[in-house]
Amino acid sequence: MSDAAPGRPPAPGDALPPLRIPITRTLIVSGAVASRDYQDVHHDAEAARAKGSPDIFMNILTTNGLVGRYLTDHFGPGTVLRKVAIRLGAPNHPGDTMELTGTVTEADGAAVQVRVVGANGLGHHVTGTVTLTVPVTGGSAAP
Amino acid sequence: MSGGDGARGAAVSGDDALYARLKAFEGRPAATGGRGKDPVNAAMIRHWCEAMGDTHPAYRGPDAVAPPTMLQAWTMGGLSGHTDRSPAYDELSALLDGAGCTAVVATDCEQEYLRPLRPGDEITFDAVIESVSPRKTTKLGSGYFVTTRMDVRVDGELAGAHRFRILKYVPGKGSSGPGGPAPEADPAPRKGTPEPVAAPRDAPARPRPVINRDNAGFWAGVAEHRLLIQRCTGCGRLRMPWLPGCARCGAPEWDTVEAGGGGTVHSYVVMHHPPFPAFDPPYAVALIALEEGVRLVAGVTGVPPDAVRVGMPVRLEFQQVRDGKGAWELPVFRAEPGAARAPREEG
Numbered sequence: 001m002s003d004a005a006p007g008r009p010p011a012p013g014d015a016l017p018p019l020r021i022p023i024t025r026t027l028i029v030s031g032a033v034a035s036r037d038y039q040d041v042h043h044d045a046e047a048a049r050a051k052g053s054p055d056i057f058m059n060i061l062t063t064n065g066l067v068g069r070y071l072t073d074h075f076g077p078g079t080v081l082r083k084v085a086i087r088l089g090a091p092n093h094p095g096d097t098m099e100l101t102g103t104v105t106e107a108d109g110a111a112v113q114v115r116v117v118g119a120n121g122l123g124h125h126v127t128g129t130v131t132l133t134v135p136v137t138g139g140s141a142a143p
Numbered sequence: 144m145s146g147g148d149g150a151r152g153a154a155v156s157g158d159d160a161l162y163a164r165l166k167a168f169e170g171r172p173a174a175t176g177g178r179g180k181d182p183v184n185a186a187m188i189r190h191w192c193e194a195m196g197d198t199h200p201a202y203r204g205p206d207a208v209a210p211p212t213m214l215q216a217w218t219m220g221g222l223s224g225h226t227d228r229s230p231a232y233d234e235l236s237a238l239l240d241g242a243g244c245t246a247v248v249a250t251d252c253e254q255e256y257l258r259p260l261r262p263g264d265e266i267t268f269d270a271v272i273e274s275v276s277p278r279k280t281t282k283l284g285s286g287y288f289v290t291t292r293m294d295v296r297v298d299g300e301l302a303g304a305h306r307f308r309i310l311k312y313v314p315g316k317g318s319s320g321p322g323g324p325a326p327e328a329d330p331a332p333r334k335g336t337p338e339p340v341a342a343p344r345d346a347p348a349r350p351r352p353v354i355n356r357d358n359a360g361f362w363a364g365v366a367e368h369r370l371l372i373q374r375c376t377g378c379g380r381l382r383m384p385w386l387p388g389c390a391r392c393g394a395p396e397w398d399t400v401e402a403g404g405g406g407t408v409h410s411y412v413v414m415h416h417p418p419f420p421a422f423d424p425p426y427a428v429a430l431i432a433l434e435e436g437v438r439l440v441a442g443v444t445g446v447p448p449d450a451v452r453v454g455m456p457v458r459l460e461f462q463q464v465r466d467g468k469g470a471w472e473l474p475v476f477r478a479e480p481g482a483a484r485a486p487r488e489e490g
Contacts, residue, residue: 021196030194034187036219039247051246051314052283060249061215062194068212069197077200081211085253089356 010075010112010134016102019070023058023120025094031062058092063126067116070100071130075112078135086116086128096120105129110136161242165275165287168235173270173291177227179217183209183264191216208259214295214303215252217266232272235289239311244286246314251290253306264297273306277371277399279363286312348466349421352473358385360399365472368461370402372437383437404459406433406476413448427451431476445477455479 021027032042037059040047048056067086072079092098098120106113110133118126181187188209192202195210202210209217220226239245260266270293278287293305354362361384364371373382377394388395411429418424427448432438443451444462457476464471 027194034191034194035213035216036221038222041246041248052312060252061212064212064215064252064254065191065195065197065210068210069195069199072197072199072201079199080201080259081256083253083255084212085251087251088249 009109009136010104010107012104012107014104014107016070016074016104016114019073019100021066021098021100023092023094023096023098025056028056028058028062028092028094031065032059035059035061035065037061053091053093055093058125060086060088063088063092063118066098067100067118067126067128067130070102070116071114071132074102075132075134080133081130082111082133083131084128085130086126088126089124090120090122092120092125093122096122098125102130110134161238162275162277162287164238165235168231168272169274171231171272172229173232173272174225174227174293175229175269177218177268177270179266179268180219180221180223181217183217183260183262183266185262187216188213188262208261211256211259211303212254213260214254214256214305215307217260218268218293218295218305227268232270232291235272235275236311239287239289243313244311246284246286246312248283248310248312249307250288250310251306251308255304256302257304258297258300258302260297260302264302266295266297266302267299268293268295270294277360277364277369278367279310279360280366281310281312281359283310284312284314285363286310348468349464351466351471357387361385364399364401365461365474368472370404370433370459370474371399372402372433372435373397374400381435381437383433383439400435402433402435402459406431406457406459408432408443408451408453408455408457408476409438410453411443411451413451425449429457429476431457439474442473442475443478444475451478 029043032038039059041051041053042056042059045056048054064084064086068081068084072081098118100116100118102114102116104112105115112132112134114130114132116126116128116130117124185207188202188207191210191213192198197210199210201208270291273290273292274288275290276288278285288308288310290306290308293307294301295303295305352362361371361373373385374380374397375382375389375392375394376396376398377389378392380389380391381400382390389397409430409432411427413425413427414422415425425448427443427446429441429443429451430438431441442462443457444460456479458479460475460477461472462475464473
């Protein structure tokens with residue numbers, strides 16, 4: 001992960017440092033409410049069980065927000081998200097931890113594409129591809 | 144479906160009829176002239192950032208922009224519900240609800256951000272029903288994937304595009320394992336399917352197909368008496384067995400075509416040994432060349448195993464297999480009448 005060192009432009013193959021996110025009930029519910037998603041499976045455990053799920057689970061908008069945050073956290077101020085495409089697999093239930101990892105797949109100047117995986121105790125919660133513009137380091141007078 | 148398989152159960156026909164009705168919604172509007180219930184605003188942005196733990200400086204201060212990943216949040220109906228959905232979308236939802244698919248889970252979200260959204264921006268949106276899948280069986284239950292595509296605008300200018308896929312499914316059959324939409328075998332045995340395989344007299348159960356994310360669509364098709372061939376949407380190449388990507392062009396996207404049911408024996412073996420308790424040797428296992436140009440391994444029925452020949456015309460049918468835990472379907476191929484004239488001596 002030291003591959004993705006600050007101060008050097010991203011290059012294909014760079015691995016981003018992982019981000020571990022504890023999946024709490026509070027995160028699931030606050031994410032659902034902040035995204036105005038009142039589907040009961042995201043806040044009501046009884047209702048979630050009645051629909052075949054063992055507990056409440058994170059909504060896709062929150063996952064989307066966390067994936068975006070993971071990349072802007074890493075690439076820093078000035079980073080702009082251009083495209084985020086995600087697919088959900090194993091759900092994020094309370095008590096689990098999701099570890100986001102990323103690998104740079106394309107880099108052309110400021111335009112970077114990153115493959116992202118978020119794994120929890122059940123498997124891959126999310127897989128996706130993010131396209132973003134990263135700040136071009138002003139002082140980098142690369143020869 | 145092959146015409147020779149006229150004895151499909153009512154439940155299966157019902158499903159097919161439903162799918163045809165669902166598919167007719169493709170291309171119809173999901174939302175027209177939708178308006179965000181709130182303008183883009185600093186409070187909602189801050190609440191979002193607090194929930195996500197997002198401290199990006201671009202989302203704060205006097206020149207703040209909204210986190211691009213909030214795109215969909217500005218279009219949400221909230222507790223008061225959607226008021227912008229089209230009659231077509233409501234009708235589609237009602238059809239699915241009526242079929243027992245009352246639960247919903249989102250599976251895919253693809254967004255493109257063309258210009259930033261800033262506090263004060265009033266957004267409008269239009270959406271179209273892009274596709275409806277055939278019935279699929281998942282960990283959560285059996286149902287249909289519905290994909291919509293939405294354009295989000297500010298002052299008429301396109302600000303973002305949002306493709307969204309949900310699974311509408313029959314609730315209550317979920318496992319307590321990985322509960323996401325990862326596919327698994329259909330837990331509900333089909334009724335009225337002809338010719339169940341004689342469970343060999345209290346014999347050990349036959350091994351079940353191993354169903355995984357990559358081949359689940361194949362087995363979901365088989366459960367509905369449809370033999371589905373994967374087709375690469377990149378280069379059009381058909382492939383069997385199902386794989387996550389195209390061996391020719393590498394594209395991961397695919398759709399399916401339904402096999403007509405005709406084929407020929409490309410090669411075969413007759414199993415004598417070793418005996419497996421759930422099977423009754425000798426029996427023929429063939430590599431069938433489908434008319435569509437792909438091959439698959441399957442059993443041959445309708446002729447004694449020693450009458451199977453290379454080049455023999457065969458036709459698809461489905462057999463139900465039962466064991467103590469339920470029943471499932473298998474594709475098999477029946478020798479066409481007159482195809483197996485005779486045994487070894489003529490060969």
